[in-house]
Structures are given as C-alpha cells and as structure tokens.
Amino acid sequence: METLLLIVRNLKARPVRSLLTLLGILVATASMVLFLSFGEGLRKALSAEMTKFGPQIRVVAEGTGTFGVPNPELGPEVLKTLKAHADELGIARLFPAAVMMKGSGFDPATTFLFYGLPEGITPKDLAPAAKVVAGRLDPHPDGAVVGKQKAEQSRLTLGKTLRLSRKIAIPIVGIVDAGSGFANSFIFVPMQAVQKALNTTNYSVILVYVKEGFAADEVAEKIEARVPGVDAQSTTEAVKYAERAIRIGDVIRFGISLIALIVGGLLVANTVMMSVYERIREFGVMRAIGARRGFIFRLVLFEALLLALSGGALGVGVGIAGSQVVNLYTTHAVGLALSAVTPRLVLFAMLVAVTLGLVAGVIPARVASRISVIEALGRV
C-alpha cells in the first residue's frame, strides 16, 4: 500500500496533467456508459412492457413490422375463421381492434394514436393493470379514454373533444393509467368510430389470449398456418426480435464509444510514458538502492491503473447523471425511460477502464523497469 503513496505523490506533483488525463478518461467512460445505457434502457422498458401487455399474440396483416402501426387490412372473415377454430388453435379469447394514427408522427405532442376497441372491450383487456385516473374506463358509447401519458403530453382533459375526421368528433370521458408506456400513449375509442373515419369495415389487429397450457409461439405458428395472409406475432417472439435489434445497436454504440476509449487510453499511456521519462533518474536511484524490476514495473502500472480506475469511476458517475437527464426527457416525450445504467453496465465500464489502464500502462511500465542504473544515474 506504500506504493500507492508513491503513486499518489507522483500524480499530485503534476496536478494539471494528472487532472487533464483523468478528465479524458472520465469523458470516454461517461460517453460509453451513456451510449450503452440506451440498450439497457430499451431492454428494461421492453420487458416491463411485455409483462404489462395482456394479449400474448397480435394478429396483423402480413408485412406489418413487429412494432409498427398496423393498417386496417384484416377482413371480417379472418376474425370469423379464428373464432371458429379457437379451440383447436389454443385460443382462449380474442377481440379485434382498429388503429388509426393522426398527426405528424414526428412530434409526439401532436401525434394521436386512436385505438378502436369493440363493444364490451375496455383498456383493461389490453393492459390488465389499467386503472382509471379520471372519468371512466370504458370508451363506449361514444367516448374517448386517454392514456395518462398522452393526456399530460398533449394537455388533454375530460370534456375536451377529439376529432378523428372532419365528421367524427368524440369527447374525452376518461383518463386511464395503463401501467405501460405504450398503452399510456394510446387514445381508446369505440372501434366503429375508427372504422368510420378510415372508411372501412376491416380490422387492424386481432388480439389473442392463449389458452392455459399452450405456448404462445406455437399458437402463433398454428394461426399463420390456418389463416393465409396474416402475421401472428407473439410477445416472446417480439422480445427476441427486439433483443436482437438492441444487441446490434449495442455493438454499434460500443464501436462509436471505442474511439473515445482509445483516445482515453492513449492519453493515459502518454501521461504515464512522459512521467516515466521525467523520472528516469528517480527510478535509477530506486534501482541503485535495491528495488527490483518488478517493484518499478508495478509502480508504473499501478499509476496507469489508478488513473484509469478513478477516471472510470468518475465517468460512470457522470454517465449515470447523464442517463437520468436523458430519461427526464424521454419519459416526457415518449413515456419510456430509454436509458438505464444497470449494475452489469457499471461492471462492464469498470472492466473496460481496468483493461484500458493495463494496456496503457504496460509499455511504460516495461520501459521503466528496464532502465539501467548506470544510464539513469548518468556518469558522475
């Protein structure tokens, strides 16, 4: 531990340089933590979503993306076929819905997703944990029940009127907390209103509860085999699909932050190397007194490690703070905390910092430990 004293003294002897180096690693680590926190946040949000979403399968027209807004392309015969074969397919319960997006799609405050539910179906059937915040839960007849998040974002209150089309306007009769980010950004309305506005009798989606003892994946496959022209997307499948996308994102984000990390590593290597060159005489004295090579090797390596570790730890701290700022914004904008600094991300960042320190320190340490006493002491 006395070596630590030597290292700290040396770093303190050149405070500005040590601080700048620390700052470099701090920025590198913080940016990496922040970048990777999006992947972790998406994962967390996703798994939270999936547990809050009631139906295990959504049936949509072929070609709809896993997380896309489906077009009303399912004819009434699809619903009929599914109902007829519900028992053999392993379907416990199913209901259709018609979905319509209105607005720019870019600015969440002026984008409205109308979720048309058939008679007898309420937001609770979509998100079992749904609770009324104000007014009532059921949009029928002729009412709109607004997700809590959407209500706050677009300043929607009871009694206001929403316009689906030029002819169709519906008063807000309830505010609901569906407990999920997605569902909380929906506006639930009677299905006929959406169908009328879209001028169709089709459905956008059919939501399926799977019978107990059946696997959602298998049921989804059977539905696709039975009904031509549809995609049956199970939540487990969606999670897998999303996980793959997130992982690709992780690799890309890590790749970007790798640049910062490499720069940080070079900073450490440069600082430590410079301090080695400045201390050749010092190392010579130590060797003359009787310090072994290993002692000096460790001294220099630990200096790099200490820089990298403290910079890394501070960087993780700044990363966490940054992630909270991001979440402040994203929860407001889309109702999801998109960034999460999970324990494993902290561990990973510290591991990267340690590796950085080791890699950056090993060459200067080797140089320092190989300094010959005579060269170092100079010829007196």
Added chain:
Amino acid sequence: MKKPILQAKNLTKRYRQGEAWIEALKGFTYDFPPGVTAVVGPSGSGKTTLLNLLAGFDTPTEGEAYLAGNPLHALGEDERAGVRLLHAGFVFQSWNLLPTLTALENVAFPMLLKGVPAKARTERARALLAEVGLSHREDHFPRQLSGGEQQRVAIARALALDPLVLFADEPTGNLDSAAGKRVLELLLRQARGERRVVLVTHDPEVAARAERILRLKDGALIEIQERP
C-alpha cells in the same frame, strides 16, 4: 574460509567505441579491509567504473566482484539489486533523494523495499535522521533542503539497513567547504566494525582522511597508500 565482504579479482571493463575498445578498468584486484578506503585518480581514470562494478550496477567484462560473500559477476540484475538492498548503502554526488518523498520517507524507503513494518520503519528513520542532525527536517521534501542537508539525508538512508559496505561517489563534490566537511565527518564516522566505506574523490584533502588510498590511472590500480 571467510566470505569476502568486498573483494575484486582481476576486475576488467571494456567499452566499445566504434572500432576501438576503451579499457575503463584493467585487471583491478583488491580485497577491501574494514574502514575507509579512498579511490583517487584523474578524470576518466575509471573510479566510477570501479564503483559501478563493485556495487553490481554493471557487469564486468572479465573478473570477479564479491559483495557480502555474493559473486555479483555471476548474478542477474534483480539478484544483484537484492544483494545491494541488504548489504550496501549509497551516497552519490547529487540527486540522491526521491523528490516526492519527505526526508523521513526517503530514509525509510530501503526498509519499505525490504518489507519492514511501517511503525518500525518510521522509528528507525527518525533515529537515523537524529543521528545526522536533521530531526527538524523530517517532513521536508528534498527541494526544501540545502545540498548539505540532502547529502546527510542520503547518508541516513544509506545506513537504514545497517549495510556492510557504504559507497560514496564524490559525496562532497557539490558542496561548499563547510557543508562538505560536515558530510565527510559523518561518513568517516560510519566506518565501524566490519563495515567498509569506499570513498571516490578528486579532493586530496578528503582522501587524506581515509585509512588508505587507492590510486587509479588509465583504468589501472597504480598505487596503494596506507596511512600511518
């Protein structure tokens, strides 16, 4: 047979200089007796080269060097460092101390390398600083000390592990005569019991205080002068 504490046999060092070879030390043979031995000679005569070989800083081209019974010529870098740590102390002309450590910490440093517990280290370092008259400078850093004080701290450090041999290469070379005298007296006082003190110097007055003088010329030992 008794182990040689400080002995050189046919110690030779050659440096390659382009095509030619420089013989910095030629067949130096001597068994250092206890007490102070001065090594004198003109610049370039091989004094520092000799000290480097006796201390194991460098390896001889030929010949043997024994320190506290250890054949330095047959040992690796780290083994020689280990022998030095336990059996030799050093005082150089200048730049002896570690600049980021206090006087006390500098004196304690060899004990740290050896693994002496912290408390015992500090205690001994305090006593040694008192012995060289620098108790009031314990927490000063080298840059806050005068040249003479720095050399006295270096002497205290050299004594930390009670070495058999004390090497000093021009220890008073950078000091004025008063400070130099004090440092010299301190060094001479350390020649106790079995301890050998090797004192490399240009200064005839300094050399005159030693018990014997070895005179080098062009790398050869040309005279051994015992003081009556």
